[in-house]
């Protein structure tokens with residue numbers, strides 16, 4: 001028996017692909033709730049899983065990126081993004097796991113484990129179970145990572161988010177404001193309701209930025225949550241043991257826009273395919289993109305307002321917008337090089353930002 005801790009997308013997707021008997025332990029009474037996510041996914045998700053039409057709340061075909069001085073650039077997406085009903089999505093993936101024979105234990109919290117005669121005995125809030133393998137898919141604060149001593153040096157960001165009502169919204173256009181938080185967004189569900197948020201280190205300034213992005217909108221539902229910062233040194237497996245981490249539990253979140261769903265699903269796929277090559281495969285195929293995202297984030301975090309304005313100016317040029325339109329932001333290694341080859345001003349800007357970083 002394999003024990004998966006956490007019925008989020010990463011854990012359930014792993015369970016939907018596993019070849020052995022799987023038990024999923026979820027601490028909540030209901031899967032998918034409470035929601036702490038915008039649920040926006042790029043078209044790349046289709047290469048990982050099918051998506052039922054009834055999960056899609058809206059489609060995004062344009063990004064409006066606003067500089068601190070108010071100038072904006074519009075990026076038309078060649079392939080639309082989708083905004084999902086996150087609770088339904090989690091249950092959709094869970095159903096795949098159940099169809100694959102997984103047993104679900106709701107309202108049952110993982111508390112720890114002991115190793116006895118080469119096997120693991122896990123202790124939950126209800127019982128004890130003998131198991132051959134433990135998969136920690138239990139989110140940013142992973143109790144599995146703690147119990148196994150592979151929690152590492154993790155950092156967290158706060159994502160303040162709410163579903164809000166507006167007088168009138170531009171449907172299909174996601175707005176990003178560069179001077180709020182590390183990242184901010186207004187993602188419309190339709191022309192009246194949007195998922196609105198900011199993300200960054202939790203401090204007074206972030207709260208102020210949250211108030212700014214909320215503006216005069218009316219809050220319908222709070223959907224805030226924490227996000228782990230990708231740690232390239234995070235252990236994905238406890239050495240010489242069959243204890244693994246996937247998804248947010250393994251800090252597999254890209255640091256540019258802080259999306260983690262696609263990476264968690266891919267991690268689940270690799271682990272189910274072959275546990276022995278999971279760590280190597282994940283790091284080889286996705287480690288580079290996560291690392292580039294982290295470095296891009298470190299640069300973005302030290303940009304001055306003038307540099308942000310300059311960047312938007314650069315991205316008002318059609319040739320540069322075209323590169324962004326065509327490529328998927330989940331995998332920056334595919335377009336960063338192209339952009340740097342095309343636009344000399346980016347080198348100058350990058351050098352200036354690098355100087356801020358060194359002297360900050």
Ligand SMILES: Cc1cc2nc3c(=O)[nH]c(=O)nc-3n(C[C@H](O)[C@H](O)[C@H](O)COP(=O)(O)OP(=O)(O)OC[C@H]3O[C@@H](n4cnc5c(N)ncnc54)[C@H](O)[C@@H]3O)c2cc1C
Pocket residue numbers: 005006007008009010011025026027028032036037038039040041108109110111137138139140142143159160161197223224225226227246247248249253258259260261262264
């Ligand atoms: C405000 C906000 C907006 C976001 N927007 C996006 C977005 O638009 N697109 C995107 O791709 N990502 C987004 N993310 C990130 C995304 O939500 C996560 O990357 C994703 O949920 C990770 O999935 P997971 O299965 O690894 O973990 P989770 O979804 O966190 O699932 C972990 C599960 O484990 C359970 N659990 C925890 N501890 C225990 C325990 N001890 N015992 C049993 N069960 C336990 C939890 O209840 C939960 O169900 C956002 C995050 C936030 C906070």
